[in-house]
Amino acid sequence: IPPSRPGAGQDVGRSCILVSIGGKNVMLDCGMHMGFNDDRRFPDFSYITRNGRLTDFLDCVIISHFHLDHCGALPYFSEMVGYDGPIYMTHPTQAICPILLEDYRKIAVDKKGEANFFTSQMIKDCMKKVVAVHLHQTVQVDDELEIKAYYAGHVLGAAMFQIKVGSESVVYTGDYNMTPDRHLGAAWIDKCRPNLLITESTYATTIRDSKRCRERDFLKKVHEAVERGGKVLIPVFALGRAQELCILLETFWERMNLKAPIYFSTGLTEKANHYYKLFITWTNQKIRKTFVQRNMFEFKHIKAFDRAFADNPGPMVVFATPGMLHAGQSLQIFRKWAGNEKNMVIMPGYCVQGTVGHKILSGQRKLEMEGRQVLEVKMQVEYMSFSAHADAKGIMQLVGQAEPENVLLVHGEAKKMEFLKQKIEQEFRVNCYMPANGETVTLPTSPSIPVGISLGLLKREMAQGLLPDAKKPRLLHGTLIMKDSNFRLVSSEQALKELGLAEHQLRFTCRVHLHDPRKEQETALRVYSHLKSVLKDHCVQHLPDGSVTVESILIQAAAHSEDPGTKVLLVSWTYQDEELGSYLTSLLKKGLPQAAS
């Protein structure tokens, strides 16, 4: 299986992996690099196939989750480069992707005036090619290729995918998280033993601070701002993390008996409710319970926001969209509150270049807004990372769960993964690869081919009397018939019958010369006694016509035509008794024991 890698090799930025398995070609993720403004942000697809259409070359595209570094280049890829085949993703990803793509498009084109970019219509056309899948549902892409999604945690709708062709399989993790958080569970996979596990390793070389300490930090910051009479703005993207932060604040407010109001902008509540109803199975138990008991935005301390509230005096906390402060309500509120140093803005995630969010996170304190207006930012700016990724410990856990034969690390940094590679190789006795961008890794596999054995043959083997032993392979004689992708093992007779062939009998004869002046009948008798005593496990018989049989082997004694002192033993056996026949021959050649006179 050679997975070659247009992106996601040893630099954090964009994910795009190509896997060839069992003659099928699958593209895993299609991300854009957040750090570049030009074409370098998109993976280089030209090297996948120099001539020929992508649609013919690729059997499918799989998108793991809605983050832009995993799906940001999808419309460019399908509509501008050209791909018309199926694109697989989970239902939440299908719903949320276009929102983020459109947001991103707006920023790139409207804010930064970029030219060579995908349009809104392209996003729509791209999404028409999407086939949504459920967790643990085996999806047949064609009659040989099947895929299955597993829960990955990380963000709503994120999945790890198993890709299977015949007995060969690859598991691609996308981004995942092994510790549950407040609104998502932990990633989980069964012991599927893939030939290859491709795992993200962005945080492979980190040891993550505990969730409690992160949450404590967040609550402490909010509390401090509110205690000094300040206003706290938390720009969020519609779903997921926002719910988690709300639950946190609500619990904290209740416990500490705080009075300052908390608001959630209406745009968020409508969308969030809608999506959560659809995707409730993707969140964890706790959220599901709150949802069942009450509408999730009927928090005791969290109310719907009205834009007029932004001018109210006194402390408050507001969750507003969009998440990068690039437009809309969150930007409006920001402009009102930025000038007061008692206020605080908490950015819960990465902001794309060109947005106000990105600028203030880079430390900029003077911002140029429309109409040449300069906004001085005196409010406290806090960057908090709530993203859930697997660290070194998490990766080891997942490898332990899936039990792959080989591991491939992507999304991490070049020289900084040698130790992890050794750790994985030692602990699990597997090979571990860390390819760079554009590098191809080829893995030899030994596929096991299942063969059906005919009942007749099986019965015959059982009749031999020896009990089957799981640890010892047993030699079996049969005929392998390969027909119509079907493998059968049948007895030779059945094979001959099916093929309409006549069976040939093969018989060997060997002459052994013995010095024995007596009559041939006596020689035969001597042979009989000798073999009877030596071959205790076999059936040795002396027939009335003077010949000796050992199983089905026939031995006849005859006088030598020229030398009366020599007898000639004719040893004759069928092909099936080759082994015994040879043995008997060499035994007889050694001569007979002297008879007692």
Next chain:
Amino acid sequence: ALCDFVSLSCRYQDFHAFDLSGATRVLEWIGDKGVCVAGYESRKKNEILHLILPLRLSVKENQGLFPERDFKVCHGGFSDTPVFDLKHVPDTRLLVTSGLPGCNLHVWQVTEDSDVIRAVSSIAMQEAEEGLWPRVAIFSSTAPGVLHGARLRSLKVVDLESQKTTYSSGIGDNEELSSLQVLDADTFAFCCASGRLGLVDIRQKWAPSENVSPGPGSAGGRWCAEVACRRGGPGPSIASLGSDGQLCLLDPRDLCHPVSAVRCSVSAPSPDPELLRVTWAPGLDNCLAVSGFDGTVQVYDATSWDRTGGQVEPLFTHRGHIFLEDGQRDTVPLLTTHTWHPHKPRTLLSAASDASLHVWDWVERHAAC
């Protein structure tokens, strides 16, 4: 549970909690941004890790713009034997480790072009005894020397490169060592398990300035000690800690008469006296940290201590290791080691037997919460 944690942790400014893959008994600084930890399990491979502190703990301004709260594993290596002590050789990329069995010290290199810590050589111990492991301290100079020994009589300095012995105690005294510390280019301090302390000048034949053994008021028990690194300054600079909770502060000029003697606020003697640790705060006057009795680290202010041996109350007790532990275990974790941040005055790192590693500082008591 979250809010109890939050309200309790109002007493902290920074608080980071990590889970290592294996518990560590060592916390050795490399520069002021990285620490080394190492596993001490006897039946499996142990990891030696060089960790870089979260960036936000090192920046002076704009802390809020640094979201990363994680330790970065900068380098890692594997040890087949448990590591009980680890020392960095200053101005080099070398580490020296010691553990059981005590027949070798191991030298490691933190490689430059990859993230691997690899074994370079071993220093064989001439007298190795079952169950004992040599303490280690480094004389750093252009030709670094490794001071080591399990007993006073086996104290030696070995040149790291040539492995030639450059100093020997040359005495027959059998007393078991518990701490060794290099003070400058020519002097080191030792503390025996009995409480006997000494300062040795390696330019002379063995003639240390010593106290009377055992320590005052102790009837057995096991002792360890630490000398403060600050230059000069008033007040005692040697702290000696006993497994029953006794703490003595001494002036190096008169080791026989402690400046103060108190009893720490502990409910029982240390269950594993080899884990006892007492350290001086590099950035605060008269401030000490103590661990090894239970799952806590206690910070004491020694100003106005006397010699009566009475119990003293800590300035602050870090209970995080007990508070944050899983709840699935039967045993409460035991603190294995702690260390102070070189220049953030109230920041400490602490590690416990459940593989937890904390970075924390504390807020003065009067802060509102």
